[in-house]
Amino acid sequence: MFGRRFEPPMTKSFSKTQKVNKSSSSFSKSSGVSKSRHEPRQHRRPATATSSDVHMENGLSPTGTLTPSIVTLVIGSDQRIFAAHEDVLRASPWFQQALSNQYMEGQNSKRIHLPDEEPEIFSSVLEYLYKGDYYPRLIHNKRRNSWEIEQIEDDDRGSKESTVYHHGVDGDVLKDTVVYCTAEKYGLEELKRVALRKQGLQSGIQCSTILASARYAYANTPDTDSKLRAHYLALIIRSRNTFKRSGTMQLEMFNGGTQLFFDLFVALCNHVDDISTTQ
Structure with a gap:
């Protein structure tokens, strides 16, 4: 069960032994960046689901039914109201704890x-x-034996769907990055894998959005995370010809002060070392 209304508004540091080429398998070769800016977004497609859509393999009751217990969730500064079955939320360790302690307002x-x-x-x-x-959704192409993101008829709309406005950064970030970080918070490991795979299939994203998303990823993942952070390091290195001409990148590195840029430096050194050893 989802919100009553929907309005539009995304660790483990690289060491010398962690080569960037070993961490980039989540990207497609067609992934890339664009320096052009998106037009303002119009409307996003609201997510819809009913209890009849529930996948029983997601850990619901053995009988395939949901208990009638409903949890009200008040989301965001606008206090948007969502509702969900308690059984469904308990798939998350975070919500298991939340439903058992001070978050409850009575029996x-x-x-x-x-x-x-x-x-x-x-x-x-x-x-x-x-x-x-x-x-x-992720779609498996059996003929190519590869994963793809479902096609959206309106290509311009598709590019808008890849980003989301985040109030915390006051700008656009990649939606799948924010989903990954949210899944990290709620202990949903499979959702993290889904979000990471989808990020590897995105293309045509402007440099400023990628850098904002990379900063968000570093700020919202633990130091033990080597997946999402490696994703951004590999993406920037692979698209280095675009980034080295980017005024946004220049300003970001001038301001500096984040773990992201030290990790990027180490990853670039590893990349150069790899090239040298193969020659």
Whole structure:
């Protein structure tokens, strides 16, 4: 069950032994960046799901039914109201704890406040919990034996769907990055894998959005995370000819002060070392 209304509004540091080429398998060869800016977004497709859509393999009751216990979730600064079955939320260790402690407002009132979450992202998390994926879905191409993101008829709309406005950074970041970080928070490991795979299939994203998303990823993943961070390091190195001409990149590195740029330096050194040893 999802929000009553939907409005539009994304660690482990690289060491010398961690080669960037070993960490980039989540990217497609066609992934790339674009320096052109997107037009302002219009409307996003709301996520929809009902209990009949639930995938039983997601850990629901053995009988394939849901208990009638409903949890109200108050999301974001606008206090958007969502509702979900308690059984579904308990697939997350974070919500298991939340439903057992101070977040509860009494025996008959189950309400959780999440003021820092983005409603659009939380809608995607709920959609995953009910349906095993979130919009746009991953599609397996049997002929090519590869994964693809479902096609959106309007290409311009498709590019808008890849990003989301995040109030915390006051700008656009890649939606799949925010989903990954949210899944990290809620302990949803499979959702992290889905979000990471989708990121590797994105292309045509402007440099400023990639850098904003990389900063967000570093700020919202633990130091033990080597997946999402490696994704961005590999992407920047692979698209280095674009980034070295980017005024945004120049300004980012001038400001500096983040782990991202030290990791990028180490990854570039490893990349050069790899090239030298193969010659």
